[in-house]
Amino acid sequence: MAANPRAAAVAALVRQEQDGFSNLVLDAELRRQKLEGRDKAFAGAIFYTVLEHQGTLDFILEQFLPKGLARLDPQVREILRAALAQARYMQVPVSAAVNEAVKLTRTFKKASASGLVNAVLRKACNYDLETARFRNETQRLMVLGSAGQDVAEFLRTHYPEEALGILTHTADGGCTSLRANCLKMDAAALCEKLLESGVKSAQPGLVPGSVLAKFEGSPAEHPLFKEGCFHVEGQASQLAALCVEAKPGDTVIDLCAAPGGKTLLLAEEMQGQGALYSCDVAEHRVGLIRSAVERMGFAHVTALCNDATRPNPKLPAADRILVDAPCSGLGILAKKPDIRYKTLEKARHDELLATQSSILDTAAALLKAGGRLVYSTCTIDPAENEEQVAAFLARHPEFRVVRPAVAFPDGMTVGEHGALSVPTRTGMDGFFLCAMQKTQ
Ligand SMILES: C[S@@+](CC[C@H](N)C(=O)[O-])C[C@H]1O[C@@H](n2cnc3c(N)ncnc32)[C@H](O)[C@@H]1O
Incomplete structure (x- = not known):
């Protein structure tokens, strides 16, 4: 053929x-x-x-x-x-x-x-x-927003006014969101170089250091990508990693790291000094972290396979820990169309909540006194986000929520238990993050 x-x-x-x-x-x-x-x-x-x-x-x-x-x-x-x-x-x-x-x-x-x-x-x-005439609002959402029944009902329950907007939203203005590797060039220089090389458009994004660009083909085939000058990462996702505030000389653990987007940002902020442990339970995905780190040229990152629901005595006490937890993904429907049709069974959801909760407990034990823990997800499900944080704080009174230094873009919903990006409000992916500090 x-x-x-x-x-x-x-x-x-x-x-x-x-x-x-x-x-x-x-x-x-x-x-x-x-x-x-x-x-x-x-x-x-x-x-x-x-x-x-x-x-x-x-x-x-x-x-x-x-x-x-x-x-x-x-x-x-x-x-x-x-x-x-x-x-x-x-x-x-x-x-x-x-x-x-x-x-x-x-x-x-x-x-x-x-x-x-x-x-x-x-x-x-x-x-x-x-x-078209629809039987009810759920069917209208399923048809006009192309979603399965469970996702349509979830949105109808939790975001009744915005449900169709969320389903039809195009994240990051329909551009590819990039992160400049500031050790090689900053966001402004990256925009300039991309435009010189003939990409359709490139401009700074809402999140500091991010760039929104439109490519003819795949960004991964661009020479600047191959040279490690940028990686592809949604703006909201960059924001979560920025909230870790990783510094040169720190010991940092990224507990759910594959394929490595946030690890690259943390590594860049550490400027090659200190130690970054980038872990994931899925062995085959740890390989993705290793190749991304190698492409960017970071030498202080150790990628390893680790189940974060259990303690691992080989991991050191850390100054900063990122838990970018496995989640339902309900914030990134535009990027991962399969999620639109997924069934949200209670048993599976309960298992996911339990995994998130155990990973948070592991992080709490690994963090040094005075250290920072950031919990993030790419979902807009309150049970996985604010409620998960509230339950964690009840189990761990040694933690308190802190406001990170990075400014939150307009439209973020900032509450007692973290900050939420709803796509229709921020223009970014649906995303949740909460920065917490461990007291002495
Ligand atoms: C949201 S993704 C992480 C994305 C990544 N932080 C990035 O920025 O590229 C969640 C990751 O958690 C991993 N994961 C799931 N269960 C885990 C566990 N028990 N321990 C460690 N990692 C786990 C998954 O394999 C998946 O790669």
């Missing part, structure tokens, strides 16, 4: 529906079909546009499929979704989207479905969503 980005996207979508893990599935398919450059970018764009808008796409398609999407062959289902996504969200003319979809039925040996694909798509591409 000749390299065909539409076929690659459809094949990856079929596998995604069976196996999950969008990024791995897509990467494997792009490699298998040997796609490069613009074809690779186009296939990736189709794939992620379908995942991001699947609720809306399916609702529209089902208007014209009396037996529903579930009864179709997986390949035909994904051909329909991919074509409608191109016509609706990717500025592909309807005629091109439909004709290419019909050709794909032959590529996937489903030619008997070509008439159905043609007929359904011609109507679906012209469907006016304004005319």
